[in-house]
Amino acid sequence: MNNTRIAAIFDIDGTLITGDSLERIFVKYLWRHGQLNWRSLAHFTVGAVGGAAVGRSPFKCNKSYLRGQDAAHLRRLARECVELEIAPNLLPEAINRLRWHQNAGHFVILLSGTLDLLLEPLAEYLGVSARIGTEVEVEGRFLTGRIAGLHPYGAAKAECLMVMNGMGLLNLKRSFAYADSYADRHLLAYVGNPVATNADPRLRMLAENRGWMIENFACRKEPLLTISSF
DSSP: OOOOOOOOEEEEBTTTTSSSOHHHHHHHHHTTTTTTOHHHHHHHHHHHHHHHHHOOOTTTOOOGGTTTTBBBHHHHHHHHHHIIIGGGGOOHHHHHHHHHHTTTTEEEEEEEEEEHHHHHHHHHTOOOOOEEEEEEEEEEEEEEEEEEEEOOOOOOHHHHHHHTTTTBBOOOGEEEEEOGGGGHHHHHHHSSEEEESSHHHHHHHHHHHHHEEEEOOTSSSSSSSSSOOO
16 A cells, blocks of 8 residues: 655745745845844845855845844744735635645645745644745854755755655655746656646746646636646
């Protein structure tokens, strides 16, 4: 008997929410609450230059603006931000799909390059037990601004999923993944049921060429796909 579980992996930015990314919403929240200052932005600029020099995204891989922040206090602010500004703006159809997978007994995973301190309260809000996000190193009580471990972006998302499934408890050939960006193509190709969700032009073209499902949760009131057929 095959006891492996079907997973449903959800990207966040552009998939469960559109417009500003979770981290950009959080940065604005921190600024308004006096947690960031011009020194923080100077750290960010230096980190951005360093990241660009090695071909990485200046924002996605750069957490230097968090250097020196009290980790426990920042987690409290992250929880407030999710509750007040992020949760109310999640896409209803995307959340309906996530709920469908939960009701079907699938193992739902949030997999995003966003900060794990944002993913943690979001996962609790959604009733999701598994998440993979970007961890920021802590020394003593304070964040260093350096990423700890793998940064789940691009091809590394598939690598993170592979590590999570190290004991082979998930049936990835029957599993689903939802993502919006061409950068997520490695993750989508790693499962049997990839869904290009609110896809950018390059991902949409790839999905059409490969026969992947295409969804648009951002603009539609009613789903185009009858998920119960799976």
